[in-house]
Amino acid sequence: MWKIESDRDIHQITDQVIQQLPNVEEPGLRLARRLHHQIVNGGDMVRNVADVLHGSKWLGHPLHPVLTDVTLGAWMMGFVFDLLSLLTLRRWRSSRHAADTLTTLGTITAIPTALAGMTDYSAIKKPAARHGALHGLLNTIMLGLYILSVRARRGGHWFSGMLYSSAAFGLGLVSAWLGGELVYNLRVGVNHSQPARRPANWMPALPDDSLLEGQPQRVRVEGQDILLYRKNGIIYAIGAVCSHAGGPLEQGQFYDYCVQCPWHDSVYDVRDGSVVHGPTTYNQPVYQVRVMNGHIEVKGTEHEPASAG
Ligand code: FES
Numbered sequence: 054m055w056k057i058e059s060d061r062d063i064h065q066i067t068d069q070v071i072q073q074l075p076n077v078e079e080p081g082l083r084l085a086r087r088l089h090h091q092i093v094n095g096g097d098m099v100r101n102v103a104d105v106l107h108g109s110k111w112l113g114h115p116l117h118p119v120l121t122d123v124t125l126g127a128w129m130m131g132f133v134f135d136l137l138s139l140l141t142l143r144r145w146r147s148s149r150h151a152a153d154t155l156t157t158l159g160t161i162t163a164i165p166t167a168l169a170g171m172t173d174y175s176a177i178k179k180p181a182a183r184h185g186a187l188h189g190l191l192n193t194i195m196l197g198l199y200i201l202s203v204r205a206r207r208g209g210h211w212f213s214g215m216l217y218s219s220a221a222f223g224l225g226l227v228s229a230w231l232g233g234e235l236v237y238n239l240r241v242g243v244n245h246s247q248p249a250r251r252p253a254n255w256m257p258a259l260p261d262d263s264l265l266e267g268q269p270q271r272v273r274v275e276g277q278d279i280l281l282y283r284k285n286g287i288i289y290a291i292g293a294v295c296s297h298a299g300g301p302l303e304q305g306q307f308y309d310y311c312v313q314c315p316w317h318d319s320v321y322d323v324r325d326g327s328v329v330h331g332p333t334t335y336n337q338p339v340y341q342v343r344v345m346n347g348h349i350e351v352k353g354t355e356h357e358p359a360s361a362g
Pocket residue numbers: 176295296297298299300314315316317318319332333
């Protein structure tokens with residue numbers, strides 16, 4: 054049993070609660086890794102669909118939270134109209150009708166919302182896996198209850214439908230809180246790369262003859278981790294910290310002008326840091342680079358890296 058003390062903050066308490074729950078992390082991670090394997094090895098079409106669901110290359114940030122607004126908004130308003138129906142002893146027929154329609158709308162839109170969430174979950178970082186698995190499990194139960202609700206309503210059993218959807222809505226609030234934890238506390242879906250504002254002036258990074266063709270190197274200049282890569286004699290410099298979850302890009306796989314992150318396989322173009330494939334939704338920062346007196350020098354750029362939208 055967990056012990057709640059007065060000076061513990063909400064995160065410590067909820068972390069304790071979550072640790073006491075049955076272990077959903079391992080099976081969840083196995084499922085995630087299997088799904089990720091299918092995405093990465095499923096060919097161009099599968100990868101492109103996954104990119105759309107991640108929000109990579111077109112939205113500039115993850116798609117899942119955008120879709121949840123539509124789904125939860127419809128369900129929440131459905132709950133409000135159900136409540137009004139209850140308070141008016143079901144005499145206000147339009148209220149019941151509105152509740153039925155909104156509950157059905159939320160349930161239909163939950164399908165793309167869930168697909169986007171599962172696609173993001175397939176590349177979740179390990180420290181967030183437990184929260185992510187619980188979030189997914191609660192959402193699955195919630196969706197099941199909403200489907201039962203829609204069926205009951207369509208069969209003319211509004212009261213049972215209302216009970217199913219109210220229980221689901223309660224679960225949804227807990228799940229939404231977990232979603233907030235995933236983003237704001239565990240930093241899932243946020244940009245992990247470092248802005249390329251520094252160094253403000255040209256700074257030596259590496260002797261020119263130390264960077265061999267096709268052999269990437271990670272250097273640290275004024276606190277910036279930079280990936281240097283020479284291809285066809287031209288040197289490129291982008292952030293070495295993967296924007297998806299902080300993976301070390303210099304350890305990735307290099308082909309053509311692309312680097313594939315070793316952690317969850319995001320692909321970037323080393324020429325301009327742009328996203329070629331998700332799960333990331335953020336471009337890598339790009340540095341200016343030149344060779345002076347036998348040294349490779351780098352310089353920051355004035356602007357933040359653009360979102361990949
Ligand atoms: S850290 Fe996840 S793709 Fe790079």
